[in-house]
Amino acid sequence: KIRDLADASVFQGGNIVFVAPDEKVHELRLQFQALEIHNDVFGVREAKGLEFDACALLGFFGHFEELGSKEEWQNILRWLSSSSNITKTAGTGEKVDGLMLRDCDYRLSAPKVSDEAMMLYTGLTRARNHLYLIELEDTSKEKKLGKGLAQFAFRRLKDLGLAKPVSHINEGIGNNLEMTPAENKARGILYITQALSMSRNMEPFSNVKNKFMEAMSRFAPEKGNDRELADKCEKHLDALTKMHSLMGFVKERFLIGGVYDLAGKFAEVLEFEQMAGEFFSLFLCDSFLVWETHSVRLLIEEVFFRTPYEKHFKSICATVKELEQAV
Numbered sequence: 001k002i003r004d005l006a007d008a009s010v011f012q013g014g015n016i017v018f019v020a021p022d023e024k025v026h027e028l029r030l031q032f033q034a035l036e037i038h039n040d041v042f043g044v045r046e047a048k049g050l051e052f053d054a055c056a057l058l059g060f061f062g063h064f065e066e067l068g069s070k071e072e073w074q075n076i077l078r079w080l081s082s083s084s085n086i087t088k089t090a091g092t093g094e095k096v097d098g099l100m101l102r103d104c105d106y107r108l109s110a111p112k113v114s115d116e117a118m119m120l121y122t123g124l125t126r127a128r129n130h131l132y133l134i135e136l137e138d139t140s141k142e143k144k145l146g147k148g149l150a151q152f153a154f155r156r157l158k159d160l161g162l163a164k165p166v167s168h169i170n171e172g173i174g175n176n177l178e179m180t181p182a183e184n185k186a187r188g189i190l191y192i193t194q195a196l197s198m199s200r201n202m203e204p205f206s207n208v209k210n211k212f213m214e215a216m217s218r219f220a221p222e223k224g225n226d227r228e229l230a231d232k233c234e235k236h237l238d239a240l241t242k243m244h245s246l247m248g249f250v251k252e253r254f255l256i257g258g259v260y261d262l263a264g265k266f267a268e269v270l271e272f273e274q275m276a277g278e279f280f281s282l283f284l285c286d287s288f289l290v291w292e293t294h295s296v297r298l299l300i301e302e303v304f305f306r307t308p309y310e311k312h313f314k315s316i317c318a319t320v321k322e323l324e325q326a327v
Contacts, residue, residue: 002028002136006035013171015179016132017042017052019123021063028058040187044119046194047126054171055127057120058134061150064116070149072112077156132169133157181224188218188226192233200291205244212237232288239283239292246275246296250303260303269309273316276300280320287327294324 004010020028022043029041041058042050064073124131135150157163179187195211212233217223219230253268254260262269279296283289297320304313 002031003035005032005037005039010168013054013056013169014038015183016054016056016130016169016171017047017126018056018058019044019047019126020058021060021119022046024059024063042126044122048122050126050190051128052126053128054130054132055123056132056134056169057123059136060120060123060133061153062135064113065149067116069113069116073116073149074152076113077153081156081159130171132166133163179223181226184218185224185226185229188215188224188229188233191215191218192236196236196291199240205240208240209237212240235283235286236288236292239279239286239289242275242279242282243292243296246272246279247299249275250299254303260307262304262307262309269304273313276316284320284323285327290324290327293320297321297324 016039018028018039018041020041020043022045025041025043025046031037032039032041061073064070133154135154154163154165158165191211192215195208195215198211199205199208216230216233216237219226219233249272250260253265253272254262276296280293284293297317300313300317304310
């Protein structure tokens with residue numbers, strides 16, 4: 001049960017990073033927060049390319065079962081325990097645990113499980129030294145999702161000598177199970193990098209904002225204790241917030257049927273200019289915010305060039321572009 005991770009007699013590992021299926025991350029973070037579990041939780045996509053000293057994969061086999069792949073994974077795991085070299089869609093005629101290997105594609109590249117296999121592989125390879133596989137029980141009366149496949153998988157991995165069961169987890173150096181200030185700052189910088197990548201990939205702004213908030217929490221006095229980094233992070237989030245407000249204003253006031261229509265909207269154009277002017281006055285000369293100012297300039301060019309307002313906004317954009325290049 002997830003509350004076991006808040007029990008010091010079961011789990012001591014402030015330095016362990018949890019990796020979970022992307023669809024489960026938001027809910028898990030809320031549960032961790034409610035239980036005052038301070039470990040980081042990464043989705044598979046977030047964790048890709050990163051490595052951690054100690055890593056725990058959370059709820060993968062349960063997720064695969066929810067996706068309807070239980071039988072495929074059971075057959076693959078049986079095949080790993082067998083002596084068969086057959087990998088094509090055909091029964092092998094061999095029994096494992098008294099069950100015949102079924103008509104199934106035993107390759108992890110099989111269409112049914114290829115994405116899930118890659119997801120699992122990405123999670124498994126995030127750990128440098130210590131790796132844990134943890135499944136959470138569903139306490140609902142209707143069903144304990146994933147329990148069957150998870151137990152089956154752990155038994156197979158144990159029989160293969162690839163895993164061993166543990167009753168508790170104890171990580172860290174001595175009694176110092178929490179991250180050091182330097183580790184917290186490094187994690188905060190990582191979060192900023194991820195947030196910027198998410199923003200430039202046009203992911204939902206709410207996700208970007210949450211990632212920046214996580215970064216700022218790492219610079220707090222009780223963690224990384226770095227006021228300068230916290231201020232820079234807050235300023236970057238403010239810039240992105242105002243940039244998205246400008247984009248939202250354009251979409252709401254000027255975009256009609258996929259075409260920009262400025263007819264009869266002089267007051268709205270003045271309001272937009274005031275908002276853009278405030279944005280540039282705050283962020284234009286900041287070397288960390290070049291992409292954001294560049295994006296707003298391109299937005300202005302897209303909306304107002306080839307309109308009666310072009311001459312006015314063209315001079316503004318020329319000044320902005322000149323300052324962009326100077327930063």
